[in-house]
Amino acid sequence: MKITADNKLKKLIVVGDRVLIKPTQQSEKTASGLYLPPGVQEKEKIQSGYVIKVGPGYPLPLPADEDDVWKGKEEQVKYLPLQSQEGDLAIFLQKGAIEVIYENEKYFIVPQASILMLEREEDL
Numbered sequence: 001m002k003i004t005a006d007n008k009l010k011k012l013i014v015v016g017d018r019v020l021i022k023p024t025q026q027s028e029k030t031a032s033g034l035y036l037p038p039g040v041q042e043k044e045k046i047q048s049g050y051v052i053k054v055g056p057g058y059p060l061p062l063p064a065d066e067d068d069v070w071k072g073k074e075e076q077v078k079y080l081p082l083q084s085q086e087g088d089l090a091i092f093l094q095k096g097a098i099e100v101i102y103e104n105e106k107y108f109i110v111p112q113a114s115i116l117m118l119e120r121e122e123d124l
Contacts, residue, residue, distance in 0.1 A: 012102070014055040017112045019084050021092065022105070023049035045095065046116070049108060051088045057081040058112075082112050089119040 014020050057079035084090060096114030100107050 009052060009102075012053060014053045014109070016055050017058050017082060018055045019051055019082065019090070019110050019112060019115065020053040021049040021090055021097075021108045021110055022052050023047055023108060024089075045093065046091060047094050047097065047108070048089060048091045051084050051086055051090050051118075052107065054082055054084055054086060084112065084115060084118055085120065087121060090115050091117045 009020075012020065060078045060080055062077075090110070092108070092110045093114045093116065097108040097110045100109060
């Protein structure tokens, strides 16, 4: 399978309560007009970006029904879904994020607990 712009992230699987975020372009200057070097922008405690992929969520423990041993084991893992969805604008703590480079683009893998706020585009 050849990787194209349309399918390059389809092979990625986000695990557990993690979210894959593509960072937004940070402004190179402050509100007063001072230009910031790239090192200052990368050391910010809070970052923002768009949610690209979302993991299945928090795994829920299986019920321990010892009386039902004869029924067989169906170990179907169930998950509590995450609050974030693909396409949301997320503001997250840089400290909890892991930076990765995939196909020459920068992404962050962020646990749900490090996301402070989400902005969702509502379908009208």
